Amino acid sequence: MYVKLFERGFYYALIMMLICSIIGTLLGGLPYLSIIGALVISLILGMLFQLYRPAIDKAEVGIGFISNKFLRLGIILLGFKLNLIDLAHAGVKTILVAIVVVSGVIFLTYNIARKMGVNKQLAILTASGTGICGAAAVMGISPQIKVSEDQEKKKRNDEVLAVAIVAILGTLFTLIEISIKPLLHMTPSQFGVMAGGSLHEIAHAIATGGAGGAVSLDTAIITKLSRVLLLAPAALVIGIWYQHSEKKSNTDGTKQKLPIPWFMAGFILASIIGTFVPMSQGVLDLLVKLAYLVLGMAMAALGMTVNFKAFVSSGKNAVLASLSASVVLLAFMIVVSKTFF
Template identity: 90%
Template structure:
């Protein structure tokens, strides 16, 4: 009953409309040639941040903004599962899945350890590592619910989410431009170039932009390789949640804690199974994927509306350096792997 009341509260309606506008504009701008490598989700986040100029509107919509950044995020990730075609991933072969597993595991561990050695706090370190290793903003937002904090730390955690998203978005864009520019020097086949792009870049939009520069064969290879990494979002979120809780829990109540099972990730996998095996038209699948990005865009805009800019700019330098270092290592690794095994 309370949820239905919340939907009709003025604060929720304000928040819904503001975030919807940001998401729609983000989607439109994200489709433009020079903005496509940034991606609709990051543009929505930036638009949400710009909304902070008008503080009275943010204050009126505060409750709704919190609800959207939390619940709509989970709904968007579930719907994103329809983008994963499991048959296509199976056809890609064991090599592609194995490379994805090595990349996700290795980059998360590498980035996390570098960030911690540079003095970055544990939450920001694991969020940055997840976004770098798996699939950018969606990975940051998929892993974040597994990191439980006290209520007085929730605002700080939101700032860390936004910072991690910004880091992977900026670095992903930079490396997209780098990979396209060095393409003539690599002497790769279209398939090899696509595998390199999908295995090394952060966002799906980055992989598409880079893979597309190598032609249709390269684009297909980039998408399949990238989606192989996306498929690992659910198990990675579960493992990270269990690890984080285990590392944080007190010895005296270790037996009382519940495992942080990400139920919305089960929805993500169920959506991929339905999208793969349940007969439905390409138009319906396309609509569901577009709806996923619209809902995720609203969640990102809601995050942008709550970011603390002072904390945002003061705590990110070392996290950027760590993600940059691991991104360089990942690119070199994928060049070698692509040329050797594909």
Template identity: 70%
Template sequence: MLVLLKSSRFYLAVGLTLVCSLLGSFLAGFPYLQVIGALVLALVLGMVLQVYQPVINRARTGIGFISNKFLRLGIILLGFKLNLVDLAQAGVKTILLAICVVSGTLFLTYNLARKLGVEQNLALLAASGTGICGAAAVMGISPQLPVSVEQEEQKREDEVLAVAIVAILGTVFTLIELGLKPLLHMTPQQFGVVTGGSLHEIAHAVAAGSAGGPVSLDTAIITKLSRVLLLAPAALLIGIWYQRKNHVGFTAGQSHLPIPWFMGGFILASIVGTFLPLGATILAALVKLAYLFLGMAMAALGMSVNFRVILQRGGKAFLAAGISSCILLAFVIVVSKWFF
């Protein structure tokens, strides 16, 4: 690692991914791109940079490091966005809804994808992104799915494909929910519950929730963050299930728990951000830093994808996630009408 940090190839990779991340954040400030989100834009920019293949090849080693380590650092810092007191004040109903949405969508999307013939890893990543919190969930769950060295390239393709699926579906369903808003006759709180409970990325929930006013936006964010909070336990449970099902991670006749330590950092960051007097300015800066690192990781991922394979393998996973997204939206609309 020390040799890598001193390498010019590493700094080239840092420069390329940093530019993509910053440009993605800048572009996400425009009205029509805001719904897509900075992380997905950084991924797309990384994919565009593949036209300069000789440069990408020079930075290849550093790109792999960034897509792995910077990802974990970004997710840890994202914990500062979670205010546990606000989540607790949202009430038992919001937390129960989040548990139902995450567990139900994971189960439904995964099983639909498998029935359609989608490979196990891709099915799990698409289900995680659909059920929890989009790109961050895909990248947070992926380290819990160990593969052989020969399968590493396919795993990166699965990650990009799953991110693309939730980005496209999240954008489509954001527009659908904005179109349905006048027809649903909901209170601002109910509409916030719908957007936060059904949309894929935080950016999607913010874009749609803001259409209902300040109360709707606040409710959307809290409902969405209650799903984000479940990323850590979901990663642990999925890791345990995956390793036992596939008989990986066993030593001396015993299995070791696939504890996602960086998720522990995510929870610790949320505790620190909630209970220590850091101040709104510092917390906002830490969250921006989180998205900077996550954007760099997404750009690095985009630089290493195989477009041809993704196009060949994406259809069935997209169909499964699309069907479950429709069912999720219908479920959350009913629940918001009855209980909120």
């Protein structure tokens, strides 16, 4: 759907989502809410907007546009958070762990979910959020899942549900890991690797890594960003896999285009620019804040379109699948951290 930028409904949507994103950013900076994160808070605020239906109706023309285009822009800007030199300094071990975690957890979560009767779209979105980087991964992988127009609403519900699942479980496992820290007898580096390798959102890794001190925090961030770096190749692989798996249902004989996530190329380009083009840390921080502001607007737009009945009825098995995979992941990262780091 193409939106005329001069339509009043577009500006209604823009203002509503900007409000949600700014409030989400402010609340996400508070001590007890930082674990949840600004993106999930923006999503919840967008859902609350549905209580005042006239506002949604006025903004409807812009909601779909913003949730789609702003999502891609936010993911691109998020690339400035990735410093490729820092990732290279982290060493081959960290990158290998990230590859094993991302591929293994996506495979495990997806297959558990499918065996429990979860639909394919929700299963892969939940698996991606669990394996890569939470809400940002769900939103980054979602454009690769091509559906017909009549399935778009259901897909949006699946996106919201997947985001909610990884946010809730990520917060739960953040509290668990901080609680069991004294029992693990890990060095600060080992604890950081465990946190960055096992938790879903960057906010979760920061909260947990910070509990182990400065070294632990830095290690957790680098390990987590190693997983974030794999968002681009994962989007390409999942897009090709999803298209191939759906080929049998394509009965009209038309040849589908290869699902290349061009906005992910922008994500990689932004990380290259942020790493090698001289610019102050203040400018980089500003670009990352802008990324979260734009992504917050996309999340709020998503929250404004969710179908609550579908949200409640289809989530239980997806939660159990992600929970099972998260338990396996935590156990795996404890062993890997203590053995190799």
